[in-house]
Amino acid sequence: MTFAASKIPPRWQMFILSFTALFLELMVIRWVPSVVRLVAYYANLMLLSSFLGLGVGAMAASRKWRLFGWFPVLLAGYIGALLLSRELALGSSDAEMRFGALPPQVMNYAILFGLFVANALVFVPIGQQMGALFNALPRLSAYAWDLGGSLAGTLCFGLFSLLHFSPVAGMAAVTLLYLSLVPWRRWLWALPVCGLVLAGMFTANDRATLWSPYYHILVRDLETKQSVTEPPPGLATMRDPPAYVVSVNQDFYHVDGSQDPARYTPGSRTADFAAKQQAQYRVPYAVGGPRAKVLVLGAGGGADVQGALANGADHVDAVEIDPVLAAISRRFNADAPYLDPRVTLHVDDARSFLSRAQPGYDLVTFGYLDSQALFSSMSNLRLDGYVYTVESIRTAYGLLNERGLLVLSFGYGQHWLMLKLYRMVEEATGRTPLLYHSPGHAVFCVPRTWLPARPPQEINDLKLTEVVGRPKIDPPTDDWPFLYLARKAVPPDYLIVIGGLLLLSLVSVGALRGRSFGRNDTHFALLGMGFLLLETKSITDCSLYFGATWLVTLLVVLGVLLMVLASNFVAGRVARFSFWFYVPLFVSLLLLIVVPREAVLALGFGGRLAWTVLVVPLPVFFAGLIFSTGFREAADPAALFGANLIGAMVGGFSEYLGMAVGSHHLSYLVIAAYAGSLLCLLRDKPGAAPAARPA
Amino acid sequence: MKPGQPDTFTPAEMRAFRWLALIMGVILAGISILSDEPAGQFLAAGLVTAIMISAVAALYLLRRRRGRKPDRAKQDTRPS
Numbered sequence: 001m002t003f004a005a006s007k008i009p010p011r012w013q014m015f016i017l018s019f020t021a022l023f024l025e026l027m028v029i030r031w032v033p034s035v036v037r038l039v040a041y042y043a044n045l046m047l048l049s050s051f052l053g054l055g056v057g058a059m060a061a062s063r064k065w066r067l068f069g070w071f072p073v074l075l076a077g078y079i080g081a082l083l084l085s086r087e088l089a090l091g092s093s094d095a096e097m098r099f100g101a102l103p104p105q106v107m108n109y110a111i112l113f114g115l116f117v118a119n120a121l122v123f124v125p126i127g128q129q130m131g132a133l134f135n136a137l138p139r140l141s142a143y144a145w146d147l148g149g150s151l152a153g154t155l156c157f158g159l160f161s162l163l164h165f166s167p168v169a170g171m172a173a174v175t176l177l178y179l180s181l182v183p184w185r186r187w188l189w190a191l192p193v194c195g196l197v198l199a200g201m202f203t204a205n206d207r208a209t210l211w212s213p214y215y216h217i218l219v220r221d222l223e224t225k226q227s228v229t230e231p232p233p234g235l236a237t238m239r240d241p242p243a244y245v246v247s248v249n250q251d252f253y254h255v256d257g258s259q260d261p262a263r264y265t266p267g268s269r270t271a272d273f274a275a276k277q278q279a280q281y282r283v284p285y286a287v288g289g290p291r292a293k294v295l296v297l298g299a300g301g302g303a304d305v306q307g308a309l310a311n312g313a314d315h316v317d318a319v320e321i322d323p324v325l326a327a328i329s330r331r332f333n334a335d336a337p338y339l340d341p342r343v344t345l346h347v348d349d350a351r352s353f354l355s356r357a358q359p360g361y362d363l364v365t366f367g368y369l370d371s372q373a374l375f376s377s378m379s380n381l382r383l384d385g386y387v388y389t390v391e392s393i394r395t396a397y398g399l400l401n402e403r404g405l406l407v408l409s410f411g412y413g414q415h416w417l418m419l420k421l422y423r424m425v426e427e428a429t430g431r432t433p434l435l436y437h438s439p440g441h442a443v444f445c446v447p448r449t450w451l452p453a454r455p456p457q458e459i460n461d462l463k464l465t466e467v468v469g470r471p472k473i474d475p476p477t478d479d480w481p482f483l484y485l486a487r488k489a490v491p492p493d494y495l496i497v498i499g500g501l502l503l504l505s506l507v508s509v510g511a512l513r514g515r516s517f518g519r520n521d522t523h524f525a526l527l528g529m530g531f532l533l534l535e536t537k538s539i540t541d542c543s544l545y546f547g548a549t550w551l552v553t554l555l556v557v558l559g560v561l562l563m564v565l566a567s568n569f570v571a572g573r574v575a576r577f578s579f580w581f582y583v584p585l586f587v588s589l590l591l592l593i594v595v596p597r598e599a600v601l602a603l604g605f606g607g608r609l610a611w612t613v614l615v616v617p618l619p620v621f622f623a624g625l626i627f628s629t630g631f632r633e634a635a636d637p638a639a640l641f642g643a644n645l646i647g648a649m650v651g652g653f654s655e656y657l658g659m660a661v662g663s664h665h666l667s668y669l670v671i672a673a674y675a676g677s678l679l680c681l682l683r684d685k686p687g688a689a690p691a692a693r694p695a
Numbered sequence: 696m697k698p699g700q701p702d703t704f705t706p707a708e709m710r711a712f713r714w715l716a717l718i719m720g721v722i723l724a725g726i727s728i729l730s731d732e733p734a735g736q737f738l739a740a741g742l743v744t745a746i747m748i749s750a751v752a753a754l755y756l757l758r759r760r761r762g763r764k765p766d767r768a769k770q771d772t773r774p775s
Contacts, residue, residue: 141708152715155723159722162726162729348734551730551735554726555738558742562742605734609741613745
């Protein structure tokens with residue numbers, strides 16, 4: 001089925017296709033972790049497999065066989081595979097710690113790889129249709145409509161996520177967009193298949209599910225285990241108030257409930273739980289005595305805040321990144337800590353708050369802050385990546401007053417993780433932390449100067465433990481923000497999936513392009529690789545400067561797309577490609593390398609903002625100019641667009657090297673990618689525009 | 696693309712892009728306000744300000760260039 005069969009003008013078809021591709025990518029990434037839990041740790045690879053599908057589709061644009069009519073079937077197959085793999089928990093090796101993971105099994109890897117392939121297949125028909133439109137329309141105009149669709153898709157998904165995310169509603173929107181592009185007669189069988197997809201998604205979802213910008217959330221009664229949507233009336237004052245287990249991405253996260261045993265009839269499960277919670281959250285005060293001004297980072301449901309208030313705090317600043325978790329606590333926590341006038345809730349990233357906070361705290365506590373997912377689909381960093389670094393802990397330590405106390409509590413799964421936390425705290429503060437330890441549970445305490453009394457040897461089941469010698473493990477830093485990695489290396493499961501997808505892309509490109517894949521294709525592939533690495537760098541840098549929140553990520557993606565769109569418009573007014581475009585590109589890239597992130601981080605908020613708005617986008621603009629001026633006169637634009645997307649996928653894979661070498665070294669890879677693209681042009685025919693040659 | 700087809704943006708396309716930019720700007724403002732994240736809101740404001748300044752600068756330069764065209768045409772017609 002060709003695009004000519006549709007009554008919609010080709011330019012608007014391009015817009016709708018790009019919109020659909022972006023919206024579907026983001027929606028699937030958002031929904032899948034609620035079905036297959038550990039995909040939350042692979043969201044980035046899910047996005048990259050979408051690139052593979054789009055790229056392969058674009059390369060197949062000139063083939064006689066058309067796949068667009070098969071889109072509903074491929075989508076149904078993908079959703080079916082996801083539902084069949086439900087509850088799959090992929091284990092990891094000893095190299096990486098994941099919450100709720102099982103021992104690794106070959107079958108799990110195979111299923112995970114199969115899901116990525118099924119995801120890629122869904123995007124092949126969209127890519128093929130877009131490729132056909134690239135071949136038919138003026139290049140720059142087509143590219144502008146493509147970018148416009150991507151921008152609109154990203155923004156509309158952001159709004160949809162914020163207001164009321166629903167996977168069924170999202171998929172219904174994708175179905176409608178698809179149906180708008182196919183002739184009526186296709187509806188006869190496309191509608192039932194799409195209906196089946198929607199029914200499958202509807203049945204897979206718990207009605208009580210809440211969607212935050214970061215997580216799939218369920219609230220269950222601690223006693224009955226039933227999911228709930230409303231608390232009983234008078235929760236804050238009633239006798240024997242229920243407690244609620246909050247789980248994210250199908251795993252336990254925290255409990256919202258009273259920590260006051262006096263409110264309970266002795267002997268019930270909830271009463272026991274309240275007593276345990278009370279004991280657990282009094283640790284900082286058992287070590288350091290009463291604390292007046294407290295900062296809680298990763299406040300979640302407010303358990304640490306309840307502990308602070310119960311131990312006499314005058315003022316508590318509670319920082320929680322997820323607005324939905326905070327809202328759940330307001331409704332379901334019987335002690336209602338966030339409604340207490342002594343508490344100020346800050347919905348913000350902990351690191352971002354640390355960079356703006358004023359010193360003078362008696363206690364800064366990291367309240368079992370842990371990530372159950374990547375912070376965005378655009379990067380391999382976890383949500384708490386920049387919270388658990390030497391620099392972050394140092395900043396938190398600097399916020400203490402003379403008699404202040406830093407406390408870091410963590411539920412760890414593997415021994416090396418506890419040692420890594422110990423090293424991080426030790427290096428950040430320059431002092432040997434007091435370690436209270438029980439199996440799987442550690443609390444690190446570091447006073448600023450002195451403690452009011454000798455620290456107790458035992459608190460609850462936690463024993464004061466001495467770590468002999470300095471553990472030989474690298475602490476996480478801003479350059480290597482991977483707390484959950486045992487060592488500087490890419491974990492084997494990532495290598496398996498990435499290797500499989502690379503092999504698949506090689507086979508696909510070989511089958512579709514064969515020997516016609518020339519230097520010009522390599523040039524565009526390297527541009528794609530450089531672009532994705534650059535985009536990822538922009539996202540991670542801005543996450544460090546402004547917090548790893550979903551809004552910051554959304555804004556950076558929008559900014560990057562806008563820059564590319566701007567360069568495309570400028571390319572329309574530039575006579576031809578020039579090798580000189582590479583000069584400002586390399587200069588701006590070098591500027592980003594020469595000026596270290598610490599220097600930008602040390603600037604005030606205004607300085608960081610100015611740097612982000614004025615300097616960070618520059619290389620994206622010049623790289624876009626090189627792409628668009630070359631793309632304008634391409635003989636086979638669909639194939640080059642496909643090569644560019646495959647290159648972007650490879651760039652995304654390369655980002656995983658940061659796990660082994662740190663993020664700063666990835667900047668050199670960006671330069672290498674663009675230098676490689678320049679070499680391709682120079683070796684082909686010096687002085688000629690890339691577009692002047694056949695693809 | 697058909698042979699001889701110009702690869703520039705038509706006035707209708709430019710109109711459509713202007714409308715799209717306006718709609719997307721409104722959505723972005725809505726998201727930023729509703730999100731209640733101070734750092735993100737400032738970043739959004741910075742981004743929009745930079746875009747506005749760039750757009751105004753680009754329009755100014757384009758108008759200046761258009762204004763100079765007749766002079767250039769005159770110069771070009773002079774016998775060398």
